[in-house]
Amino acid sequence: MPASTKKGNKFSLDNLSSQEYKSIAQKHEPKRSIFKNCILAFLIGGAICLLGQAIQQAFMALFDMSTQEASSPTVAVLIIISVILTSCGVYDKFAQVAGAGTAVPVTGFANSMCSAALEHKAEGYVLGVGANMFKLAGSVIVFGTVAAFFVGLVYAIFGLEGVHHQ
Amino acid sequence: MRLKGQTWEFQAKPRILASATVVGPEEGQGPLASDFDYIYDNLEINEKTWEKAERKLLEQASQLAVVKAGLTKEKIQFFVGGDLMNQIISSTFAARTLGAPYLGVFGACSTSMESLALAALLVDSGAAELVLAGTTSHNCTAEKQFRYPTEYGSQKPPTAQYTVTGSGCGIVGKKGNGPVIARATIGRVMDLGIKDPFNMGAAMAPAAADTIEAHFRDTGLTPGHYDLVVTGDLASVGLPIAKELLQKAGVRMEQTKFGDCGLMVYDMQKQTYVRAGGSGCGCSAVVTYGHLLKKMTNKELKKVLVVATGALLSPLSYQQGESIPCIAHAVALEMED
Numbered sequence: 001m002p003a004s005t006k007k008g009n010k011f012s013l014d015n016l017s018s019q020e021y022k023s024i025a026q027k028h029e030p031k032r033s034i035f036k037n038c039i040l041a042f043l044i045g046g047a048i049c050l051l052g053q054a055i056q057q058a059f060m061a062l063f064d065m066s067t068q069e070a071s072s073p074t075v076a077v078l079i080i081i082s083v084i085l086t087s088c089g090v091y092d093k094f095a096q097v098a099g100a101g102t103a104v105p106v107t108g109f110a111n112s113m114c115s116a117a118l119e120h121k122a123e124g125y126v127l128g129v130g131a132n133m134f135k136l137a138g139s140v141i142v143f144g145t146v147a148a149f150f151v152g153l154v155y156a157i158f159g160l161e162g163v164h165h166q
Numbered sequence: 167m168r169l170k171g172q173t174w175e176f177q178a179k180p181r182i183l184a185s186a187t188v189v190g191p192e193e194g195q196g197p198l199a200s201d202f203d204y205i206y207d208n209l210e211i212n213e214k215t216w217e218k219a220e221r222k223l224l225e226q227a228s229q230l231a232v233v234k235a236g237l238t239k240e241k242i243q244f245f246v247g248g249d250l251m252n253q254i255i256s257s258t259f260a261a262r263t264l265g266a267p268y269l270g271v272f273g274a275c276s277t278s279m280e281s282l283a284l285a286a287l288l289v290d291s292g293a294a295e296l297v298l299a300g301t302t303s304h305n306c307t308a309e310k311q312f313r314y315p316t317e318y319g320s321q322k323p324p325t326a327q328y329t330v331t332g333s334g335c336g337i338v339g340k341k342g343n344g345p346v347i348a349r350a351t352i353g354r355v356m357d358l359g360i361k362d363p364f365n366m367g368a369a370m371a372p373a374a375a376d377t378i379e380a381h382f383r384d385t386g387l388t389p390g391h392y393d394l395v396v397t398g399d400l401a402s403v404g405l406p407i408a409k410e411l412l413q414k415a416g417v418r419m420e421q422t423k424f425g426d427c428g429l430m431v432y433d434m435q436k437q438t439y440v441r442a443g444g445s446g447c448g449c450s451a452v453v454t455y456g457h458l459l460k461k462m463t464n465k466e467l468k469k470v471l472v473v474a475t476g477a478l479l480s481p482l483s484y485q486q487g488e489s490i491p492c493i494a495h496a497v498a499l500e501m502e503d
Contacts, residue, residue, distance in 0.1 A: 011414040013376050018359030018489075025360065025368040028406045030324040030442075037321070086317050095319025096439070102319050111319045119315035122215040136318065 037099050044094075044101035052078055052105070075106055082107035086114040112136040167290050171384035173351040180289040182282075182499070183296075183342040186230035187456035188223050189448070190305070190331030192440075196432045201456040202332070203230050209306060209331060216306040216316075217256065220249065223333035223448070224260040224302035227455075231298065231335040235342075242266040242337070243294040246284045248277040249302050249447055250329075251311060256302055266298065275399050276353070276476030277301045278334065278451035279495040283350035285338040286497070300335030303446035312363065312481055325365040325403050328440035330431055334451030336459075345462045345470075349385060351496040353377040355478065359489045363479060366490070367404025367428075367442055370475040373492035374400055375411035377473055381496050382417055390421030393467045396458070398450035398474035398494070399428035401443030427453035427472075450474040454499075462501050469500045 055077050059070035085091040091111050095102040102108055116135045120128035134141070168175040187202045194205035204226065206212070211219035224247070232239050245264055247257040248271040261268035273280035278301045285299035306316045308329035314320055338347065356376050360369035374397045382388065389395060400408055405426045412419050427450045428443035454472050461467040473496040484490065 011416070013356065013372055013379070013411065013415065016358060016372070021358035021372065022360075024410060025371070025403075025407050028403055028410070029365070029368065030403070032323055086319075089317060092317050092319045093439075096321055098319075099321040103321075108319065111317070115315035115317035115319075118317055119310055122217070136314065 040097060041099045041101035041104075044098035045104055046101075048078070048102070048105045048107055078106050079110040082110035083114045086111045087118065091115075109137055109140060112140075167287065172354070172380050173349055173384035174283070174287060174290075175349045175385070176286055176290040176347055178290045178292070178340060180286040180338050180340060180347045181342050182336045182344040182347065182459060183339045184231050184235035184344065185334065185336040185455035185459050186227045186234055187332060187334045187452045188227045188230065189333075189452055190223075192305070192328075192437065193330060193332050193431055193452065195437065198431060198453065198457045201460050202452060203227075203456070211304075211331075216304055216310060217251065219331075220251065220302055220304035220307045221256045221259045223304065223331070224249070224256055224300055224335070225263045227302070227333040227335040228260060228264055228298055228300055231300070231337050235337045235339075237296065237337070239264055239266065241296055242298045243296050244269060244285070244288060245298045245300070246271060246281040246288070247298075247300045248272045248281060250274060250308055256307075257300075260300075260302070264298070273474075273493055273495060274476030274478050275303075275445060275447050275449060276474040276493050276495045277447045278398065278454065279350070279472055279474035279497045282336060282338070282347065282497050283352065283495055285336075286347040286350060289338050289340060296337060296339045298335060298337050300333065301447040301451045302333035303329055303331070303448035305329045305331045305446075308446060312479075322441055323364050324441055325362070325367065326441045327366055327399065327401050327428060327443055327445035328432070329446035330444045330448040330452060332448035332452040334448065334455035336455050345459065345499040345501050348498045348500045349381075350498065351377055351381040351384065353380075353494040353496070355491045355493050357489050357491045361484065361487065361489045363477075363484050363490065365403065366399070366445060366477045367401045368407055369477050369490040370492040370494070371400055371404040371407035372411060373494040374398075374404070374408045374473050374475050375415065377494040377496050378408075378412060378419075378471075379415050379417050381471065381473075381498075388421060389417060389419050389424075392422050392469045392471045392498070394423045394425065394458075394469075395419065395471045395473065396424075396430075396450075396453070397426045398472070398476070399443070399445040400426045400475055401428040401445065402434070403442050404475075405429065430457065458499070462499060465501065467501075469498070471496055471498050
């Protein structure tokens with residue numbers, strides 16, 4: 001209960017502090033089901049990764065590729081699928097259920113670029129598509145690069161050479 | 167006009183002579199579908215860009231209102247309108263098509279009643295005989311400007327609201343039988359520190375409560391005077407908060423029916439993608455100019471207070487961590503016996 005009613009003062013919106021108001025407002029907000037969201041994100045995100053693995057195995061079996069050789073075309077196929085689903089207006093509806101499950105895999109990255117490109121086509125190819133395509137994906141690249149730099153720094157300082165396992 | 171506090175009491179009986187609403191497909195699937203004049207079956211409104219679509223809704227609603235009033239557009243002396251876009255560009259383009267002298271106003275989603283109150287004031291004061299008030303919003307232009315690209319896959323929290331695709335217009339004059347605009351209360355900006363743009367209902371509830379309290383304080387009326395009090399777009403989160411605030415403030419809203427346009431425009435059981443409910447300039451506009459006016463003309467409702475709520479944020483202000491300043495404007499519509 002807000003303090004003002006305890007003191008017996010007349011309730012007034014002008015005297016209501018932001019803290020007191022938040023405690024009133026929070027009572028009426030539906031709970032966000034974090035547990036359910038985590039489970040759905042895990043299952044759907046996992047399913048996307050499983051699909052990726054299947055595509056990779058298919059490339060390896062059909063085209064006689066090594067694991068590493070198959071990884072680039074696998075990512076390309078996932079991106080194409082995501083772009084098609086985005087263009088058909090399905091990916092965002094899927095994402096409402098999946099949450100992080102569709103945002104974290106490479107398909108989410110493709111969706112962020114494709115959706116921005118579609119949205120800003122109205123402003124032309126240079127000022128619209130070109131300038132806005134990385135509107136959301138840009139921060140992923142920036143902070144991904146920064147994180148990679150610091151990880152590299154740790155490797156350099158502690159002498160742990162980044163050995164690629166074939 | 168008599169001024170009492172922040173409320174205008176109109177003496178010369180300005181009326182809504184005619185009104186028109188044009189909506190998108192999702193509103194057409196809602197429970198008020200039969201109250202709208204025109205329903206598009208595609209979100210693009212047969213246009214190439216979302217912005218053109220939003221403008222077309224207003225152009226058509228204004229033209230329809232003019233036709234329904236039995237007028238020609240040359241007879242409209244002023245157009246008072248606004249929308250949610252930067253520089254209220256949709257209304258400006260619609261005003262270009264209409265050709266009438268234009269007063270652009272911005273009150274975010276409260277623009278519907280802000281423009282109607284101003285139109286009534288112009289007519290009441292004798293500054294004009296026929297004024298068109300109108301506003302428009304489109305789900306995708308709002309998403310594009312305020313949130314993310316429309317096809318971006320982000321998970322919306324249950325407090326999020328869904329911008330109505332639709333436009334509503336009313337023509338205010340003195341001669342005719344339409345509902346009288348009896349009084350209007352102009353709101354002040356309220357900000358109780360809510361920063362989450364996906365929780366507009368909680369941000370706007372204090373503004374609605376403040377304006378409703380002011381309305382009854384200024385006029386000396388009680389909530390029971392009205393058959394219905396509706397807020398603009400508080401939706402399922404904001405409406406109960408406003409009810410609690412008003413109850414604490416001693417405004418006896420239980421004397422009347424107290425609803426919200428954002429909960430009326432969609433089927434809340436079936437159209438679950440709207441999350442907490444409808445929002446946007448178009449929300450209170452299509453519900454008022456479509457549904458409520460029809461009920462008033464049919465004598466199902468006699469006295470209605472529409473309290474349109476607006477979140478006056480900009481994409482920059484919330485990115486810079488500012489809280490959301492909100493406002494609400496109330497207009498009282500009354501049928502004569």
